[in-house]
Amino acid sequence: MKSLQILVFCICSCVVSVRASSPGKAADQVRRPGDAFQRGLTALRENRLEDALVELSAAEREHPDDARVRNFRGILLARMGKNAEAASEYQEANRLDPLLEDAYRNLGFLRWTEHQLASAREALGRAVTLSPDDAFAHYYLGRVELDAERYETAFHELEVSHQALPADPAFLIQATTGYISLGRLDKARKSLDQLARASLSDAQSIQLASLLLSVHENNSAISLIEKLNSGHSRAPAAWAQFDLALAYLLAGNYGKAVAQALIITETPGPSVSRSPRPAPAWSVMGIAYAHLKQGDRSVNALSQAANLAPDQEQHWLNLTRELMELNRPPDAIKAVQSGLAANPKSYALHLRLGAAYLAAGRYAEAESVFRDLVAAGDPLPTGYIGLAQVLMRTGRAEEAAAELGDAEKKLGSQFLISYFRGLALDRAGKPSEALLAFRKAVQLNSTSAEAHLNLGKVELAQGQVNEGIAELQQALGLNPDDRQVTRLLSQAYRRAGDAKNAAKFAEAFTEAPASNTAEIVGDFIVPEWQAPAESAER
Numbered sequence: 001m002k003s004l005q006i007l008v009f010c011i012c013s014c015v016v017s018v019r020a021s022s023p024g025k026a027a028d029q030v031r032r033p034g035d036a037f038q039r040g041l042t043a044l045r046e047n048r049l050e051d052a053l054v055e056l057s058a059a060e061r062e063h064p065d066d067a068r069v070r071n072f073r074g075i076l077l078a079r080m081g082k083n084a085e086a087a088s089e090y091q092e093a094n095r096l097d098p099l100l101e102d103a104y105r106n107l108g109f110l111r112w113t114e115h116q117l118a119s120a121r122e123a124l125g126r127a128v129t130l131s132p133d134d135a136f137a138h139y140y141l142g143r144v145e146l147d148a149e150r151y152e153t154a155f156h157e158l159e160v161s162h163q164a165l166p167a168d169p170a171f172l173i174q175a176t177t178g179y180i181s182l183g184r185l186d187k188a189r190k191s192l193d194q195l196a197r198a199s200l201s202d203a204q205s206i207q208l209a210s211l212l213l214s215v216h217e218n219n220s221a222i223s224l225i226e227k228l229n230s231g232h233s234r235a236p237a238a239w240a241q242f243d244l245a246l247a248y249l250l251a252g253n254y255g256k257a258v259a260q261a262l263i264i265t266e267t268p269g270p271s272v273s274r275s276p277r278p279a280p281a282w283s284v285m286g287i288a289y290a291h292l293k294q295g296d297r298s299v300n301a302l303s304q305a306a307n308l309a310p311d312q313e314q315h316w317l318n319l320t321r322e323l324m325e326l327n328r329p330p331d332a333i334k335a336v337q338s339g340l341a342a343n344p345k346s347y348a349l350h351l352r353l354g355a356a357y358l359a360a361g362r363y364a365e366a367e368s369v370f371r372d373l374v375a376a377g378d379p380l381p382t383g384y385i386g387l388a389q390v391l392m393r394t395g396r397a398e399e400a401a402a403e404l405g406d407a408e409k410k411l412g413s414q415f416l417i418s419y420f421r422g423l424a425l426d427r428a429g430k431p432s433e434a435l436l437a438f439r440k441a442v443q444l445n446s447t448s449a450e451a452h453l454n455l456g457k458v459e460l461a462q463g464q465v466n467e468g469i470a471e472l473q474q475a476l477g478l479n480p481d482d483r484q485v486t487r488l489l490s491q492a493y494r495r496a497g498d499a500k501n502a503a504k505f506a507e508a509f510t511e512a513p514a515s516n517t518a519e520i521v522g523d524f525i526v527p528e529w530q531a532p533a534e535s536a537e538r
Helices: 004-021 025-031 036-045 047-061 067-079 082-094 100-111 117-130 133-147 151-162 171-184 186-198 203-215 218-231 238-250 254-267 279-291 293-310 313-325 329-342 347-359 363-375 382-393 395-413 413-428 431-443 448-459 465-478 483-495 497-504
Strands: none
Touching: 036 067, 036 254, 047 067, 047 483, 067 100, 082 100, 100 117, 100 133, 117 133, 133 151, 133 171, 151 171, 151 431, 171 186, 171 203, 186 203, 186 465, 203 218, 203 238, 203 347, 218 238, 238 254, 238 279, 279 293, 279 313, 293 329, 313 329, 313 347, 313 395, 329 483, 347 363, 347 382, 363 382, 382 395, 382 413, 413 431, 413 448, 413 483, 448 465, 448 483, 465 483
16 A cells, blocks of 8 residues: 555656756756756656666766755655665755755655654654645645544644545544544544445454444444454454453443353363463453452452463452452452562552552551652652552641652642642641642643542632532532532532522432542553454555
């Protein structure tokens, strides 16, 4: 596909560059019959590459300062597969003539084919700046941004180019992924319809199934993988068997996920897998059991996954998450220590060890782990959050606020830092500062019900009743089942003299239990799709 694009692109470049040549001596030389440059262009158009190389090399010797000669020699060298030499020619063309947009465009295209996205973006960006109406430059800049998963910019550039978009499966999969990421579900469904009618490789079919699950087309996704699975009925493919189990899990059909994973783990022989106990299948089974609230079975399956692949940290993370969910922190500590023995440099497992110590009430050990992470220059806020939680639990809320203040200086404004700093300041008896921290948290993440709730509570405590009511209403809108919010709203309306709304929210309430370690534990890490060894493109 890309070789065809290169051919079309180079021909267009030739036509555009000759037509756009500026007047002067060099332009006269381009038009002069029999000139080496003209002969080289003719040979290039006729796909006589060796002849073109002879003529354009001669033209370069004759006119060493002509940027256009360098540009076309670069095109030729790219056609011949000599990318490094082609790039040098384009760069020299732009050194000679910084306004030669064609050379920037050609260099950007070349870098895109090599998947050097940063340099491709830079060159194509210069081309677009010099020639805002260049459809090719906009199009390939869009392709660069699509490869880089910068979807908003990618679709803007593709739309500005007014070029017909490819209908090949690889592009449609990329575009659909982007549309889903941006929430453009109408466009995503149109692309999915095109993919469903296309001839796909097995690997592309798995990608399509994943995308279908992303838009909750669960039955279509499962039917697609079941079809793939049945196509290998004589010798069941391990990847197809596993992907079917994963599809059931992601679709929320946990019973079938367990049953399908059991087929893999209980069926020995090379037709299913080289290993009769593949770790990812045990992982799928364990996560499914966890969702089914069968804790012991979940722990057993996740332990199997961890023991089969001890060097893969995600299995230990899943196992320790379930142990902590079951309120078994001592077991979680033992498991994470085993994981660290196999993965001593794992940041995630060190973080999990701190969380497990915290859940077990072993605050000194937890503090030591989190302080080590912070001292090592933790690039994420989670180590600081864990340390702050330890400090708050041990009556050092003001110190927790100070640590989070340092984190903000190092890492910049982040929601979790502001939110937990608000909690620490409120507990330290500094409501005015807590108010500012919670307001910043809400600005950074307006969809956090907890941030709105805590901001509303502090505002009520500060006598800002109307403001508190507004924040609590926001929290209730984001989490309608939170009875703590409705209780506070009832109190707030009573203080505001609104008996009707006070009565509306006045009923039996139960406080929602606080989650002290959720931010440093997270959810299960679901195994990745498995694909056949074939290429993703046909």
